[in-house]
Amino acid sequence: MRVNEKCQARVTSVDSANKRICLSMAPHILALESCRDTLPALAKKYHNVKVEKVIFGSSFLISLDGELKGFLHKSHVDEIPTDATEEAEEAPKFKPKKTPRGTSIFVRRKIEDEVSLKVGQILTQVRVKENNFFDGRPVLSCREDILRADALNYNQIVPGMFLNATIRGASKDGKGVNLKVNSFVKGLFPMEHMVEMPIRQTPPKFDQ
Numbered sequence: 001m002r003v004n005e006k007c008q009a010r011v012t013s014v015d016s017a018n019k020r021i022c023l024s025m026a027p028h029i030l031a032l033e034s035c036r037d038t039l040p041a042l043a044k045k046y047h048n049v050k051v052e053k054v055i056f057g058s059s060f061l062i063s064l065d066g067e068l069k070g071f072l073h074k075s076h077v078d079e080i081p082t083d084a085t086e087e088a089e090e091a092p093k094f095k096p097k098k099t100p101r102g103t104s105i106f107v108r109r110k111i112e113d114e115v116s117l118k119v120g121q122i123l124t125q126v127r128v129k130e131n132n133f134f135d136g137r138p139v140l141s142c143r144e145d146i147l148r149a150d151a152l153n154y155n156q157i158v159p160g161m162f163l164n165a166t167i168r169g170a171s172k173d174g175k176g177v178n179l180k181v182n183s184f185v186k187g188l189f190p191m192e193h194m195v196e197m198p199i200r201q202t203p204p205k206f207d208q
Contacts, residue, residue, distance in 0.1 A: 028136040076141035
């Protein structure tokens with residue numbers, strides 16, 4: 001590009017506070033509507049897909065239907081997140097190595113030592129948890145809690161639907177119990193729907 005050259009771009013975000021807009025000239029951003037039509041539906045499952053490439057250090061590009069490829073983050077490979085308040089400390093990216101003189105130096109770990117999947121490996125099942133329209137790729141997960149989830153967002157929930165949920169404790173106002181369906185869907189269980197007879201406050205067992 002040159003100064004004063006005319007071009008076509010599309011607005012991707014607006015920062016009203018700083019009076020600034022962000023633009024993109026990427027082909028799939030300029031044709032965003034056509035990109036929307038080519039991406040799979042949310043919660044769609046794919047079976048027996050292949051790991052195409054390792055990207056961003058230890059995340060993966062997964063080959064799906066035809067030329068369609070999805071992004072699989074390392075945190076969505078096979079581990080189910082815990083509710084611990086403190087995150088587990090990551091393993092150091094450097095490991096000690098002894099020199100002929102007996103002193104220790106540190107060398108960077110190879111990417112192959114950090115990744116949990118190998119290029120060419122076949123994944124039994126993955127699920128689309130969201131779509132990245134700017135990159136034109138579906139975002140995948142093969143964690144068990146995502147694969148078993150009844151709904152991945154609130155748009156998939158309809159009245160009369162049965163959901164499996166986990167009790168997270170009493171609500172702050174004491175008028176119900178907080179429920180967790182999965183990482184994306186949470187809800188409230190009102191007291192008037194817990195028992196046939198009305199109660200004034202949440203039972204103590206839900207405060208633990």
